[in-house]
Amino acid sequence: MMLVIVLGFVVPFVLGADTGCLNLSGTCQEDNLPCSGGYVSGLCSGHASRRCCLPTGSGGCSNVNIISRAQWGARSPTHVSYISVPVSEFFIHHTESPSCSSITECSARVRGIQNYHMDSRGWSDIGYSFLVGEDGNVYEGRGWSHVGAHTAGYNSRSFAASMIGSYMNHLPNSKALTAVKNLIACGVQLGKITSSYRLFGHRDAGQTNCPGDALYAEIQTWPHYSHGNP
Ligand SMILES: [Zn+2]
Known part of the structure; x- marks a missing residue:
C-alpha cells in the first residue's frame, strides 16, 4: 500500500x-x-x-456537458488521423434517425450510429466530430483531435456536429440548439476553431438534404453562417 x-x-x-x-x-x-x-x-x-x-x-467549456466516448460506450477506432487546428469551417448535420432525450437513450443511439459507420460503411470510427442530443448533452465522436468522416472533401479542414434526430419538418429542441452553439463557442475558446470560422450545413458541400430543411433554415440565421460555397 x-x-x-x-x-x-x-x-x-x-x-x-x-x-x-x-x-x-x-x-x-x-x-x-x-x-x-x-x-x-x-x-x-x-x-x-x-x-x-x-x-x-x-x-x-463550462456550459457544455460532453459525454465522453468512455461514458457512451464507444468502440476503439481502427485508425486515427490527427487534424491540424485551428480549423476555419464547421458543418452542421442531422443523423436522420429518431431523436433522444436522456443519456441512456442518446448513448444507445450514438453506439448504433458508430456500429453503422464502422460495420456498414467500413469507416475507422463514428464519422462525426460530435453529436448533440435533445437531452442537451454533447456526445464526443472523433473529438477535437482527429480528422472525421462527415463532409466529403472537407474532413481534414473542418469539424462537424450532428444533431441526433431528423429535422426536415421541425427544429431540434432549444436544449439541443443551445448545446451545439455552446460547443462551437467552446471550440473557439479552446483554440480548435478560428474566431472568424464559417458555418455551413452539410448540403452546402454536397448532394444531400442534410441537415434537414427546418434545421438548415435555422442555422442560416446564426452569425457565422456563410452563404455560398465552403
Ligand atoms: Zn450530413
Missing part, C-alpha cells in the same frame, strides 16, 4: 508529466476515471486515453 502511494506521487515527477490541461483549469487523467464535468481530447500529453477532465464550472 505504501509503495503504491509513494509511486503515485513520485512517478509523475520522474517522467516530468504535467497534470494540467494546457491553460485550462482541468486535470489530465485516464478517461475511465470519474470526472465531475466532461472529458476533452487534445489537451493532454501522452496516450489517447489520458484526457482533460474539465470540471463543471471551469475552463472554456
